[in-house]
Amino acid sequence: MSTVKAYEEVIDFIAAGTAPNDIINFHPSLAAKDHVADLILREKSSTISSDEKSELDHYMQLEHIMRLAKARARRHVTE
Numbered sequence: 001m002s003t004v005k006a007y008e009e010v011i012d013f014i015a016a017g018t019a020p021n022d023i024i025n026f027h028p029s030l031a032a033k034d035h036v037a038d039l040i041l042r043e044k045s046s047t048i049s050s051d052e053k054s055e056l057d058h059y060m061q062l063e064h065i066m067r068l069a070k071a072r073a074r075r076h077v078t079e
Helices: 008-015 020-025 030-044 050-078
Strands: none
Touching: 008 050, 020 050, 030 050
16 A cells, blocks of 8 residues: 555645646545545544544545635636
8 A cells, every 4th residue: 555645645736836727626536535435444444543544634634625725716717
């Protein structure tokens, strides 16, 4: 399994600079989605390490931020 944290994709995306349409069209890679789905499944069965739990928590926070950013970007595009 990759040692790259799933949330690092989002951080890299933000750090590269964005335009409203880029934010609206952003989606995590299939690999990141699969990794997060695996973490969620394993969390439900209590077989997740504290580091993995921390990674999942960070990813979920960033996902929430991206949803808010997408909503705001849509407003900028329509104005």
